[in-house]
Amino acid sequence: MQQRMMQRSVVLDSVAQQIGALSAAQPVCVGIDGIDTAGKTTFADELAVILQETRRQVIRASVDGFHNPRAVRYQRGKLSPEGYYSDTFNVNAIRELLLDPLSEGGSRRYCTANYDLAHESPIEPEYKQATEDAILIVDGVFLHRPELRSYWDFSVYLNISPATALQRAFKRDTVVFGSIEAVQDRYQRRYIPGQQLYLDRCQPAQIATVVIDHNDVDAPHVMSERVQPLAK
Numbered sequence: 717m718q719q720r721m722m723q724r725s726v727v728l729d730s731v732a733q734q735i736g737a738l739s740a741a742q743p744v745c746v747g748i749d750g751i752d753t754a755g756k757t758t759f760a761d762e763l764a765v766i767l768q769e770t771r772r773q774v775i776r777a778s779v780d781g782f783h784n785p786r787a788v789r790y791q792r793g794k795l796s797p798e799g800y801y802s803d804t805f806n807v808n809a810i811r812e813l814l815l816d817p818l819s820e821g822g823s824r825r826y827c828t829a830n831y832d833l834a835h836e837s838p839i840e841p842e843y844k845q846a847t848e849d850a851i852l853i854v855d856g857v858f859l860h861r862p863e864l865r866s867y868w869d870f871s872v873y874l875n876i877s878p879a880t881a882l883q884r885a886f887k888r889d890t891v892v893f894g895s896i897e898a899v900q901d902r903y904q905r906r907y908i909p910g911q912q913l914y915l916d917r918c919q920p921a922q923i924a925t926v927v928i929d930h931n932d933v934d935a936p937h938v939m940s941e942r943v944q945p946l947a948k
Contacts, residue, residue: 723935728759730938731926732766735870740772740849743818745867749859749920750874751911752903753884755930759874760855773847775818779856781829782810786836795902800910805856806831807863813841815867818852826852857911860920873924875939878908880931 738744748760757778764774783789784806792799813827827841846852858864859871876884885899885907893899914920921927927939 723937724933727928727936727938728762728766731872732763734925735763735851736767736770736772738869742820742848743822743824743846743850743852744869745815745818746851746853747859747864747868747871748853748855748874749857749871749924750930751876751878751881751915752857752907753881753888754874754876755933756855756857756874758933759872759930760853764853767851767853770851773850775826775828775844775846775850775852777814777828777852777854779805779810779854779859780833781831782806782813783831783833785831785838795905797906797909797913800906801858801913805858807861810864811867814852814854815864818846818850819867824848824850858914858918860918860923861914862918865918865923868925871924871926873920873927874930874936875921875927876929876931881908 735744735746746763748756748763750756760776760778764776767774782805784803789803790796790799791803809830813830817823817826824846825843826846827843830839830841831837832839859868860873865871882900882903885903886896889899889902890896893902921940925942927941928936929939930936
């Protein structure tokens, strides 16, 4: 187990070193992508801890802070794969409140959320000011969609199989959906097909700076790696 955990540390350290080496003349935007239950949030959190050692400001955000209201998310039906991909998130708000301000020429006055999913209600944006050399780390699904892909100076795609996703969902989401059967129904009819639409249309593994096999979270390994970070 210790050796496997060391493998995770090696992968995280390698990614952190590449990000830390990017220019500090303006904020650096990093996207951590992957299908549901790929381990994006944990990976991003651990990466942020390592990057804080660079003494640059590290900003953590998630697309989960930018959900659309329920009526928009389910306008095509609660089990619609197309609805999952197209309607779940307020992409314009992600760009206008978070990514545009932290991109070249931006004001650096940003906001990390505008919607409270747990209470299904909008929230008043809370603005903060980023330093010139800040590092933004965003986790979430669909980050390499055409509307967002050009913002990433560096991106990671965590690759897992649909079978792994479903097994993790049973552990994570049974309380949310009420039963294993309900989880299986939601994933097999909405989430997994919706993710497949994204994979087919956007091919994130062909775009990401680094692709990591994350089926075993304790022993991830790099599947592919770009020599240069994403061009804006």
